[in-house]
């Protein structure tokens with residue numbers, strides 16, 4: 077595969093009735109943080125634009141960057157972020173434990189990252205973490221979670237079936253946004269779960285993207301933004317059925333979708349489908365309104381930053397998540413506005429943000445070098461961060477928040 081390909085068909089329904097919703101320009105991959113030496117080298121960037129499929133209602137990118145470029149050295153480790161660890165512990169209790177019947181049951185986590193989720197269930201079932209980022213293998217195995225280094229495909233499913241047998245449970249949390257050949261993945265899962273198994277996946281909900289204007293979720297790794305309508309199309313096209321759906325607060329709002337072959341459909345499915353119809357998600361109008369809102373917010377934020385910079389205020393970025401790079405690149409914000417970004421992930425410290433080249437430092441820097449404004453990128457942890465930084469706020473430091481609405485707190 078070359079560096080990137082441009083699809084002309086929807087990856088779920090294979091239809092070609094697609095309309096462009098939002099063009100974010102040409103940007104480097106959001107996780108392609110740079111070392112100081114790399115700053116001098118040419119940087120690869122790729123088109124970033126959101127499209128809507130009028131046939132199955134999947135919102136998606138059609139420009140697909142080679143996954144080898146995107147995921148080889150994934151800098152984000154689940155274990156490095158405390159709220160996620162807590163989330164996975166609860167998930168193991170709420171979702172996995174009720175589905176595991178015997179220690180012989182096989183539980184597979186597709187895109188299991190550093191193995192943190194399966195580590196909570198490893199003493200009660202056989203577990204297998206399937207993830208392409210082989211730099212995570214030693215971390216997963218140290219936790220007692222066997223690692224299968226691969227992008228999950230239908231062929232991977234065949235190999236796992238031969239080696240381990242059917243899975244009682246297959247889970248995938250926030251990975252299907254990343255997958256281009258998604259039908260092939262679902263075909264693989266359909267084989268793995270056999271007639272008896274259950275498949276549970278979580279995807280960021282397109283309704284949240286649209287209603288909250290969180291365009292910074294759009295980056296090359298996130299190829300799909302699922303509505304339940306789109307997910308249903310995909311599940312049924314691959315011979316399975318959705319029997320339950322829950323709305324969970326991951327990434328703002330995600331759908332937790334339960335799938336099997338022979339389970340009675342519960343009322344939650346029709347309820348959430350109806351919510352989507354009411355929100356206009358089965359047509360493109362809601363997406364067009366979202367794009368207009370995003371463009372208006374950009375103008376507002378840039379005006380605020382221009383004024384603060386003119387007044388000589390010191391502004392730094394709080395957090396350097398991948399989504400922050402969509403925002404920085406789309407807004408065109410660099411070191412003329414933000415002197416640096418702080419991030420607790422030690423792997424990111426000392427590196428530079430892709431595209432805008434803002435240096436990333438440890439949050440310890442804020443203790444000795446207090447700015448007047450902190451530009452918040454991890455809006456999904458806003459309340460926790462405001463609480464954590466009470467001391468800075470008492471000193472008069474203000475947070476600039478841009479998603480869902482522009483506000484200074």
Ligand SMILES: [Zn+2]
Nearest residue numbers: 086089129132
């Ligand atoms: Zn489609």
